[in-house]
Amino acid sequence: MAADTHDTGGKVNDRGRHYFDDPKRWKRLIAILIVVCGVLFALDFVNFLQQRMGWHELRHPERDWEGLPPFYAVYGFLAYTVIVYTAKALRKGVMRDEDYYDR
């Protein structure tokens, strides 16, 4: 197989420090994510209370089960995890060498 030609745009020697080289930046990003998730999680309980008290609802559910707090949060977390584990199991069955079809 012929190698692809590609254009690196000439000689590059930029090896300075970059934004995510500092692990603190990743940690800060994750901290922000956890705070956002916490707020969204809490919102659902506020909403549930509002429903029960008959006040204005932030999130009017289409179905009863969908209105349960924290339906979407749990569903999102679980779906993602299930997808990853299922895919890893799938890999055991279908993964072959990179040149499987070229041999």
Place this chain on the structure above:
Amino acid sequence: MIGSLPPAAVMILGALLVPLLRGRARTGWVLLLPAASLAALLALGEGEFGQISIFSYELTLVRIDGLSRIFGWLFHIAAFIGLIFARRGGSALEDVSALVYAGAAVGAVQAGDLITLFVFWELLALSSVFLVWARGTERSYRAGIRYLLVQVGSGVVLLAGIIAHARTTGSVAFGPMETGALGTNLILLGIGIKAAFPLLHNWLTDAYPEATYSGAVFLSAFTTKVAVYALARGYQGEELLIYVGVVMTMFPIFYAVIENDLRRVLGYSMINQIGFMVCGVGIGTEMAMNGAVAHAFNDVLFKGLLFMSTGALLYRTGTTKCSELGGLYKSMPKTAALCVVGAASISAFPLFSGFVSKSMVMAAALEQNLDVVWLFLLFASAGVLHHAGIKIPFYGFFGPDSGICTKEAPTSMLIAMGMAAFLCVFNGTWPTLFLYPNLPYEVTYEPFTSAHVISQLQLLFFAVLAFVWLRLTDREPHELPSTNLDADWFYRRFGRGLAFAAGGVASRLRDAVAARTVTVAGSVIGSARRYMGPTGVLGRTWPTGTSVIWVAILLLLFLLLYYASTPLTSALPPP
């Protein structure tokens, strides 16, 4: 003058001039053509044009209504952006095939009858394969051949369906059809191949990653969306499509998670997104149809953007494999940022385009009490976040540094990606300015309710949280150089093995027959030689006397036979 041409002809005929032009003249010409073609489309207004009659069939070359017009807009925008992207390093061959391909897509969605549809259907296949072959590698050549076989096969199935349909109904008009008859079933199958229905889908994940860096951008825009249009036109409300669509949203997400080539990940992602559209067409209500069409529109833009950013990676680094990439945001920060916009759009974050279109299909499912379908679609939405929202930007640009040092993508590529990114945000933030008013039905759906925004954010952010947890605890699947077996194994391995085995059997059979023939012929020749050869019994020279005796014996025999066969009465003289 433009007004008198079918819009599709502008790009197809204009492409013929491209090989004669170089440099700026070619750039100007190829960018002028989609603009002129769009002008021709808008100048026509709604209605049916170019009616001709062939062999008692009425053909309508151009039909423009709400459904075909929005796809017309879409294909022109996609062609324009793609051609800008292809300015760097793209060959004249790619320009020509991209223009003919875009023209064929425009022609197909404007076809008012099935025969015109078929012609453009095949032109889509023939023009697009060059975008794969233009890569110039052995792999792309082979993938192109497989792609062409499947695509032309789809056309053959479509044609068979059209013939059967025309024989039973006497009409080739392309409108709503009912499944159940041979013709309409075959037409659905032909369309289904191009729409990458489950088990018929591998041509897409096989060929698109092997195309040139700009070729994949065009490929992702046209073929499958023409198929979605054809489903929307012909099979609105066909219940089967709901379930086909759900399967399409589900199975590719698992493959996308473990796939190493980012452009093949995008291929699986396409099938997943088309699943939402197919499901919308299957539900068939006005909101579902609007959702399917709006999502097709948005998908071309954000998937185009993602294919462009991975194309830029390929252009600069020569690879799109996760196992070889990482840390590229340092060299290509703008490309990385634009890629994140595409990723946010496909994941349907609020204010990005996926949010205002995918949700219409899901809301329609819930409205029709398809609760289980809705749960599957929600599950698939979390899957989209994994492979397109996180995997593409993270493993391409932000993951562990691969040590590759390169430069930012060329300006023309950044302009093209910038335009697509702008449209993603524009459609996602102000859907009522362009997208919603141009949908086939009036839109009553309101995407920015607090319920929708909050629930979507919860789903997405907690899925991201799951990613962070799995990544930090080393539970994320590792990026490994690999090939994953899929339905194409049946023709690439099993079928090929079967063909070779059958060839082996045929060859042995032929050898056996040949050997036996030689033996038989040899023995015939041998015995002929033995009896009739120079020393054979029949080949001997006999004395003249022997011949006279033989003649006398023969005459005697003849006489005896004569007497024996003549009745006695006739031998006697008459009385």
